[in-house]
Every structure is written in C-alpha cells, then in structure tokens.
Amino acid sequence: MARFVAIRLAQAIAIVFLVASLTFILIHIAPGDPTRSLTEAPSVPPDVRAQLRTNFGLDRPLLEQYARYIGNLATGDLGYSFAEHRGVGAAILERVPNTLLLTVAGVLIAFGLGVPIGALQGWRAGSKTDHTLTVTSLFFYSLPVFWLGIMLQLGLGLGIGILPVSGAIDPVTHDSLPWIGRVWDRLAHLLLPAITLGLVGAAAFARFQRSATLDAVLQDFVRTARGKGLAERVILFRHTLRAALLPTITLFGLTFPILLSGAVLVETVFSWPGMGRLIVDSIASRDYYVVIGTAIVSASMVVLGNLLADVLYWVADPRTRPSA
C-alpha cells in the first residue's frame, strides 16, 4: 500500500512537470504578454514598457525563462503574479480552499444523488420510474452548466429569494455574525453553485450507475444470493450494489477533472472567489505564472482524485489488493 502510494506520488511529480512545461509553452505561444494591457493604454510610453519587460525578465530568451522558472518551481516558488502584484503561491492558496469546497460539495451531490438514482433505475430497469429518470437525467446531462447556473440563480435565488446568488460569503454582515451564523452564511452561498455543479455530475453518475447495476443484476453470484433465500434488500445492497459500485469508483476518478473544469464556469456565473475565476482572469491578462500555477494545482488535484479513486477501488475490490 505504502509502496503503491509512493509510486503514484512519483508519477504525480512527473505529471506536474509535464503540465508546467506544456502550459509554459502554450501560454507563450499565445499573442501578447503581461505588459500588454499597460502598453495598450496610449499614455504609457514605449520605454516604460521596455523597462517593465526587463524588470520581469520577459526580454530574456524563452529557453532561459523556462529554465529559470523550472528551477524556481523545484524549490517550491511558483513565480510572481503581474496582475495581483504578489506571489502566485499566495494568490492561489487564497482561492484553492473555495474551489475545493465547491468541487467536493459538487462531487458529494453528484455521487449522493446519481448513484442511488442509477441503482434504482438498474434494479427496476424497464419500469416507468426508470424511463422517467432516464429522460430527467439526460435532460440535466445535456444542459450547459452555466445556463443551469443562471436559471437556478433566477429561480431559486432571485425568484423565491431564499438563497444568495453570488460570492462565497455576505461581504457586509459575515464578520459580525456568530459562528453558527457564519457557517450558515457560507452554506447558503455554497448551495446554488454546488447544486449547479452537482446536478450535471449526478446525471452522468446516474447514467453510468444504471448500466453498471444492470450488468451486476445479471451476474451469477446474484443468482446464487437469490438461490440462498436472501431478502431482496440484502441481494440489492450487499451483492448487487457492491459489485455495481466498482465501475462507478473508476468514473469518480475520471469525473473529478470534469467537475473541476465545470467549476471554472460555475465560479464565473456565481462570482465564486475560487481558482476558476483566477484561471480565466489570468489567461485574459496573460499573467503567465498564474496560468501555469493554476494548471499545476488543477493537475495535482486530478492526480490526487485518481489516487483517491484507486485507494477506494482497492478497499472495495479485494481482487485488486496485493496478495497478503
């Protein structure tokens, strides 16, 4: 187990290095540079711009910039944000908890809603419930996530007026609230973006869980369980669902990056102060090192998500465990 995790962590470092290199190349291929917004303003003289480029080392050969960046990265230095006028590490660190909160809440909703719905559909395949849920989940699956977000804002936020539609906290009252109020304030702000993210994911999970359950129902050991005279409830939960969860765990690892990219859109719609908006803003302003830094953090989260899926799989399926 420890060896397994160690190997995976070594792979993770290689992946991070590759992602950093690739993002570095891509963002430098794109036209413009971090000083562009300054230089587009007519009042900034060309020599000021040149001075800025020299200060930030942007006039150096690309290979030299790359070598210096990778060298700094190895020491844990993620570079400097031109737009935020501070270290990239600090800028990201401020956003990461919000994105993690949103993504984890989204995953929980997706998993908690999608898996039981899909399992019910597979167990009662061909029934009216199954058909209704198939149409419903396909509907949500085909919705653009930002549009769903806007509709939820309009309906649940502005329409009924029970939930806040933007931000992570109430900027005016939050700090003056008692702790329970602060928790509720966070939760209320989290609800709509998490539901938006979760519903689309839930639809994917439900589709997948349905077919996994259908497969599992036909397994020989389910027939054995029935032949033993076990209650249907036991056959469903203990025998069928445990087997049907295995492919879903794999999907969990694969969905994590999808939800993370979904989070970028949701964060934009809900003005959620997470990494997603940092990514969008940094690309627009060619804030090179923020772009690379956020890519590294995203890649790490994906790698960790997959590692988590592997460990879960290991727990759920004894056949994948190394023999004792």
Add this chain to the structure above:
Amino acid sequence: MTPLLDVRDLTVEFDTADGHALAVDRVSFHIAAGETLGIVGESGCGKTVTALSILRLLDDEAVTSPSSAIVFDGTDIRRLDGEALRAVRGAKIAMVFQEPGTSLNPVLTIGSQITEALHAHRTIDTGAARARAIALLDLVGIPDAASRFTAYPHQLSGGMQQRVMIAMALSCEPQLLIADEPTTALDVTIQAQILELLQALKGRLGMAMLLITHDLGVVAGSADRVAVMYGGQIVEQAATRELFRNPQHPYTRALLDAIPRLDVVTPRLPAIAGAVPPATAWPAGCRFHPRCSQVLDRCSTDVPPTFVLAPSHFSRCWLADTSPGSRDG
C-alpha cells in the same frame, strides 16, 4: 410414498431475439427423499432451465406455463409468494451452480457468504454462525478451514471454490440439493473428488439430489435414476443400472456409444451427427429424428408419446411402440 419433489408437466418458454423458444416442454419427474436423480443431456437441451425453474431463479422473461406443477414436500412452489419462497430457497432446497468462479461474490469473504445463508434462515448469533461455517468448510474438505473463513473467492482454486459453494448449499441442511453441472468447470481429477464428496455428504446428511450433467459417466456412479433430456423433453427415464444395460431411446444409445470404453478397441469414438437444434425451431415429429440412425417414416410427422416399458422405464420413441402394426408406418 409421496415423492419429496414432484415436477409435473413443466413447460418454460421465453422470447429471444431469434423468436419464441420452448426451452422445456412438459417435463415430468419425481425425486424421493434421499434419492439421486440424474438429468443428462447436451448443451441446450433444457436441463439447466429445468433446474433453475424449480427454485424460480429464471429471468423474468421466462414464462412457466400455468399448467406446470412443482410440488415440493406437499407444497406447489409455483404458488408461493416472496417470503414463503425465500423460506424454501437455500433452506429446504439448495443449489450448487456450474461456475464456482462467477457464482461466488468476488468482493465478499467466503465465510460471510456462508454465514449470510445461515442468518437468512435461522436465528443464530454471529459467533455460532462463524463456528458452523468453519465446521462446514471442514466438512467439505477445505484444509485449515478456520483461516480460510476470511479468504476471498479469488484466493482459492476452482475445486476449492466449488467446495465452498457446496458448503454454502449445505449450510441449512436442505432436503434437496440441486447440483447443476457441479464439475464441468473443473479438472478431471478434481471432478472425481467433488463427486465423491457429494456422494458422501448425501449419504451422511440423508438429502435427495438432482444432479444435472452432460456427462453420463458422472451419473453412472452417483445417480439412482437417470432422465435423459433432448430438445426440452425427457426422452428416456430409467433406473441407472437399467438405463446403462438396456437403453431404449436411440439418443441414449448414441450417448452411451460416445463414452470411451476400456474393453473395446475403437479407432475413433462415434459422435452423434449434427447439433442440437435451437429451442426456437424444434423439428416436427420426434425432435431427435434428423439426427437419429434408426429413424422411421412416422418420426418426422408424428410426435412420439412417452411409452412405459417397465414400471420405472419410459421412452419417448416410436421404436418402443409395441402396439400391433406399429412398425408398418
């Protein structure tokens, strides 16, 4: 004496992609307490469907004809509802399946798969269930049973897995054990061990057995009576000794001829020409007639009834018709 299990006119049909299939057609047999009945036939003859329909383990698509009766210990299993059916499954009639590798749940320990059967039918605490499961594993000849309790199926060989299946089936001391090709997936040496084990346990526990196989050699040593199935029907039924000595149906004879013998030199084993037709398109008349070496004219048009040759010897073949003028046709 009323038999323990009395199957009468069992008919099972289902719709397949290739059309309507008549998988089992008016099959009747009975098993007395403590007796072993062997059902023999090629793949696709309906023997597994017959076995599964006794415990009503067939898929929902399979339709058992309303005129069928499966009377076990005085009760028609076909009329039982959920709870009453569960009380029979595993407790009074238990089943051992063909593929132990897929019939055991891969993610549960073998111990828990045995104890869950105990918990389903008896009021028994965890410790006692565990002790009984270990005793059962020991009974079926699994070495070091106590430490195997927590093993997963994939950690055992095929033969050991089948022993676990048998231990599981025996856990609630059933009156009838249905063994559907219990040795087909196993090596020849392991086959013999498993059959010996089943025989020994049957004698020790006094249960009846329905042994389903495609191998006449398997029933020869184990069964009291044999029913030979072809095309969804029982074509011949007799005491094992009688069937081997005096086979009446050409299909039974062909099966017997296909067994290699030590005392006769055969350059090449005779095989039965052709293959079993699909259940969606049985031939008219006798279903075996296209492959039969002794076919008569009437065989392709007239369905042979079941002829009684002796009190417990039946054959569904026109050759067994002793009525006057019957051979003219």
